[in-house]
Structures are given as C-alpha cells and as structure tokens.
Amino acid sequence: MPLRNAAVEAPPAARQDEPVVEASAPIPVWAWISTASGKSFEARARALRWTARQAFVEYQDPAGRVGNAWLWASAVRRR
Numbered sequence: 001m002p003l004r005n006a007a008v009e010a011p012p013a014a015r016q017d018e019p020v021v022e023a024s025a026p027i028p029v030w031a032w033i034s035t036a037s038g039k040s041f042e043a044r045a046r047a048l049r050w051t052a053r054q055a056f057v058e059y060q061d062p063a064g065r066v067g068n069a070w071l072w073a074s075a076v077r078r079r
Helices: none
Strands: 021-034 040-050 054-060 066-072 076-078
Touching: 021 054, 021 066
Parallel strands: none
Antiparallel strands: 021 040, 021 076, 040 054, 054 066
C-alpha cells in the first residue's frame, strides 16, 4: 500500500509499558482509519491485539488493499 494511503498510527509511546493482550482469534470490528493524505474512512477490520488505550487492527481500504495499524481504542468498535 502506498504510504500516502496507509493509516496514521497512534503514537507508540502511548502504549509503551502497557500490557498487550493477544486475541486468541481475530475480533471483527469497525475501525476509523485516517490516512497520511488526509482522508478518513470507516473500515471493516479485525482486532489482533490491544492495550488499554490502543488496538492493533488489520483493515481493508476502499480500494481493497489490506493494511494494519495501531489505532486509538476510541476509533475501534466491535461489529
């Protein structure tokens, strides 16, 4: 995926020293993705791991490309 279309991630420092929970199976979620080019969209995604404040998701963009990113927990909700 071109970098301009990739998700802007939540800062790594905000999850530093927090325990990371690994999903035993991917959890279907909706995720708000903001890209480096300034576009935003809600995507069908799968939560693969999370902390108290962030979630790591795998998502599909409107063009059908698959990406992944750490997002703020408030940008992710279960489907």
